Amino acid sequence: MKVVRRPALSVLFGVLAAAVLIIVPPLAASAAGPRIDLQVLVVTNGSASVSAVAHQLQAEGVPYRTVDLRDSGRPVIDEAFLSDTVDGAPRAKYQGVVLPNAAPFQNDAEMAALAAYEKRFGIRQLDAHVRPSAAVGMNAPAYSGPMDGVTAQVTEPARGDAFRYLGGPVRFDDVEPGVGETSGFVATPLPDDPGAGKSFQPFVTATVKGTAGTIAGVYTHDGRSEMVLSFTSEREQWHFQTLGRGLVGWLTKGVHLGYDRNYFAVHIDDVFMPDARWSTEDNCTPGEDCDDVETEDIRMAPGDVSFATQWQTQHGFALDMTYNGAGSDEAAKRNGVDPLTTAFVAVRDRFRWLNHTYSHPFLGCVQDTSSNPWQCARNQSGEIVYVSAATIEREVSRNLQWASSRGIAVDAGELVTGEHSGLRVTPQQPDDNPNLAPALAKAGVKWTASDASREKAQRVIGSVRTVPRHPLNIYYNVGTAAEEVDQYNWIHTRRSDGGSGLCEDDPPCIEPLDPDTGYASYIVPVETRIALTHVLGNDPRPHYAHQSNLAEDRILYPLLDRVLSQYWSAFAANTPLVNAPTSALGDEIRRQDAWSAAIKDGAMDKGDVTAYVQDGTVTVRARSGLEVPVTAPEGTRQGADGAPFGQAYAGERSAYRAGDVTLILPGA
Numbered sequence: 035m036k037v038v039r040r041p042a043l044s045v046l047f048g049v050l051a052a053a054v055l056i057i058v059p060p061l062a063a064s065a066a067g068p069r070i071d072l073q074v075l076v077v078t079n080g081s082a083s084v085s086a087v088a089h090q091l092q093a094e095g096v097p098y099r100t101v102d103l104r105d106s107g108r109p110v111i112d113e114a115f116l117s118d119t120v121d122g123a124p125r126a127k128y129q130g131v132v133l134p135n136a137a138p139f140q141n142d143a144e145m146a147a148l149a150a151y152e153k154r155f156g157i158r159q160l161d162a163h164v165r166p167s168a169a170v171g172m173n174a175p176a177y178s179g180p181m182d183g184v185t186a187q188v189t190e191p192a193r194g195d196a197f198r199y200l201g202g203p204v205r206f207d208d209v210e211p212g213v214g215e216t217s218g219f220v221a222t223p224l225p226d227d228p229g230a231g232k233s234f235q236p237f238v239t240a241t242v243k244g245t246a247g248t249i250a251g252v253y254t255h256d257g258r259s260e261m262v263l264s265f266t267s268e269r270e271q272w273h274f275q276t277l278g279r280g281l282v283g284w285l286t287k288g289v290h291l292g293y294d295r296n297y298f299a300v301h302i303d304d305v306f307m308p309d310a311r312w313s314t315e316d317n318c319t320p321g322e323d324c325d326d327v328e329t330e331d332i333r334m335a336p337g338d339v340s341f342a343t344q345w346q347t348q349h350g351f352a353l354d355m356t357y358n359g360a361g362s363d364e365a366a367k368r369n370g371v372d373p374l375t376t377a378f379v380a381v382r383d384r385f386r387w388l389n390h391t392y393s394h395p396f397l398g399c400v401q402d403t404s405s406n407p408w409q410c411a412r413n414q415s416g417e418i419v420y421v422s423a424a425t426i427e428r429e430v431s432r433n434l435q436w437a438s439s440r441g442i443a444v445d446a447g448e449l450v451t452g453e454h455s456g457l458r459v460t461p462q463q464p465d466d467n468p469n470l471a472p473a474l475a476k477a478g479v480k481w482t483a484s485d486a487s488r489e490k491a492q493r494v495i496g497s498v499r500t501v502p503r504h505p506l507n508i509y510y511n512v513g514t515a516a517e518e519v520d521q522y523n524w525i526h527t528r529r530s531d532g533g534s535g536l537c538e539d540d541p542p543c544i545e546p547l548d549p550d551t552g553y554a555s556y557i558v559p560v561e562t563r564i565a566l567t568h569v570l571g572n573d574p575r576p577h578y579a580h581q582s583n584l585a586e587d588r589i590l591y592p593l594l595d596r597v598l599s600q601y602w603s604a605f606a607a608n609t610p611l612v613n614a615p616t617s618a619l620g621d622e623i624r625r626q627d628a629w630s631a632a633i634k635d636g637a638m639d640k641g642d643v644t645a646y647v648q649d650g651t652v653t654v655r656a657r658s659g660l661e662v663p664v665t666a667p668e669g670t671r672q673g674a675d676g677a678p679f680g681q682a683y684a685g686e687r688s689a690y691r692a693g694d695v696t697l698i699l700p701g702a
C-alpha cells in the first residue's frame with residue numbers, strides 16, 4: 035500500500051509547490067495567521083434558551099465547552115482561558131461564544147476579556163435571550179409578552195446567510211391555548227452609525243398584536259458581531275427547531291464539526307398479514323387480551339395499494355413495506371388467489387421492501403401463554419427455553435425466497451422481526467435470545483430493528499447492529515379513526531370518564547376525545563409534533579406503523595400529510611427529508627454514536643481530535659478509525675484533489691471523514 039501511495043503524494047506535492055511558486059510567491063514567506071479551534075464556548079445561567087442552543091450543538095455533533103455561571107468553582111474567563119499560542123501562532127480556543135444574554139457576568143472584567151477576544155479573532159457571539167436596548171443596537175421594546183401562535187418572517191439577508199435552508203416563515207407554537215409557551219420582545223433597531231462602526235441587521239421580524247419589529251438580528255459594533263434573540267426558546271418548540279441549525283451555522287461562520295440531516299423513513303409492518311381488531315365494546319384485542327370476543331381482522335385491499343402508490347407519487351416519498359410472505363400464502367390457500375398480493379406485485383418496484391420474517395412468530399423465548407401476561411417457558415432446571423437458531427434462520431430465509439420468487443427486491447442484510455422479538459423484552463425475557471445472533475449471521479442479516487421506545491440506543495449483537503425504530507402512536511389494531519379514538523380514550527382517560535384509568539396511575543389523563551373528530555383534531559397534531567421532533571433532531575431512526583393503518587379509513591395518511599406539510603411550510607428545497615433504507619440509517623446511527631461517544635470521552639481535550647481553521651484552510655486530525663463529521667460552506671474544496679467537499683445539504687456541504695483532512699474554504 036505504501037508503495038502505491040508514496041509516488042502519488044510526491045507527484046501531488048510537486049504540483050502544489052510549483053503552483054505556489056508561480057502564482058503567489060509571497061505566501062511561502064508569510065507567517066501563519068491565527069488558528070481558530072473548532073469548538074464552541076457555551077456560558078449558561080441554566081436558562082432554557084441557552085440549553086436549547088447547547089442541545090442543538092450536541093444534536094449536530096458540534097463540540098462545545100460549558101461554563102456554568104451558577105458554579106462557584108467555574109473557571110474565570112480571561113485571556114488565558116480563551117487563547118494561547120501554538121507553534122508560534124496565536125490560537126483562539128473557541129470559534130463561537132453562546133451567552134444567556136448580552137452581559138451575563140457579575141464581574142465586568144470577564145465580559146471585557148470576551149469582547150477583546152471576539153474582536154481580536156473575529157469570533158461571533160450569540161445572545162440566547164435579550165431584552166432589547168441600546169446595548170444591543172435596538173430601541174426599547176415596543177411589545178413585551180407572549181409570542182404564542184405568532185408567525186415570524188425570515189429576512190432576505192438571513193436567507194442569504196446561514197438561514198438559506200428556510201423556505202417559509204417561522205411559526206411560534208401555541209400547543210395549549212391559554213398557557214403561555216414563549217415570551218418575547220418586539221423592538222426596532224437603532225439607526226446604523228457607520229462612523230462609529232455600528233449597524234444592526236434584522237434576521238427575523240414579526241408583527242405581534244399590531245406591533246411590528248425585529249425579534250432576531252445581528253448587531254455589529256466595536257469590531258464584534260453579536261446575534262441577538264429577543265424571545266425565549268425550548269428545544270422542542272417549532273420556532274427553535276427551525277431556527278436552530280441556522281444559529282449554529284451563523285455562530286460558526288458555517289465551518290464546524292458535526293453533520294445534521296432531517297431524516298424521515300416510515301416502515302409499514304405486517305404487509306400481507308391480517309392484524310387483529312380492537313373491540314370497541316369490550317376494550318380488548320382478540321389474540322392479545324380478549325376472552326371469548328371476536329372481531330373481524332384488518333387487512334389491506336387492492337385499492338389500498340393503488341392509494342399508497344398515488345400518495346407516494348404526490349408526496350415524493352417512499353414507504354418501506356415490511357412484509358410477511360405467509361400472510362399472502364395463507365390468503366391464497368383460503369381463496370385460491372390473493373388479490374392483495376397481485377396488486378402489490380404489479381407495483382413492487384414502487385416501494386422499498388423489508389423482511390419481517392415469513393410468518394411473524396415470536397423469536398425470543400418460547401412463550402407460555404397460559405397466563406396473562408405471558409411468561410417465558412422454562413425447562414426442568416428452571417432455565418428459559420428459547421426459539422432455536424434453525425427456526426429463526428428458516429423464518430428469515432423463507433421470507434426472502436418468497437419475495438424473490440415474485441420479483442420483489444429485498445436487501446437480505448435488513449430485518450425486522452415480529453414484535454422486535456429475539457431481542458430482550460422486559461420484564462419477561464431479560465436477555466436476548468442467545469440463538470438470535472448466530473442465526474442472523476448465518477442468514478446474512480447485518481441490521482435488525484429494535485423498538486426505540488424501549489431501547490433508544492443502537493446495540494451490537496454478534497455481527498448484527500440494531501436499528502431502533504420510533505413507533506408512530508397509531509395503533510396496529512385499528513382500521514378506522516373511530517377505533518383509534520376509542521382505544522386512545524381507553525388508555526388515556528380516567529375510570530370516571532369510561533377509560534381504563536391507566537393514566538391515573540401514570541399521569542396525565544386527558545378529557546375523552548370525540549370519536550368523530552378526535553383523531554384529526556387531537557391525535558394527529560400530537561403525533562405530528564412528536565414525529566417532527568425526531569425529524570428535526572438529527573435522528574436517523576425510522577418510524578413505523580402497520581398495514582392496518584393503510585387499510586379501511588387509511589388513518590396513517592392524515593398524520594404523514596401533516597408531518598410533510600408542516601416540514602415543507604418551513605424548509606427550502608435544498609433541505610429535503612432524507613428518506614433512506616434501513617441499512618443506511620443504521621450506519622448513520624453507528625457513526626453518529628461513535629462520534630458523540632468520542633466527544634463525551636473528551637476527544638477534543640485529549641488530542642484524539644484536532645480541528646481548526648487557519649489561513650482559510652480547515653485542518654482535521656483524528657485518531658485512527660474515528661470518522662469525524664465536518665460541515666463547511668458551499669464552495670469548500672478538498673485540499674488533496676481540489677474536488678468539492680462532501681455532499682450538499684441545507685445550503686452547506688458536509689461529510690464524515692476518517693484520517694487527516696485538509697479543506698480549502700471558499701475565497702481562500
Ligand SMILES: [Zn+2]
Nearest residue numbers: 303304452453
Ligand atoms: Zn409485525
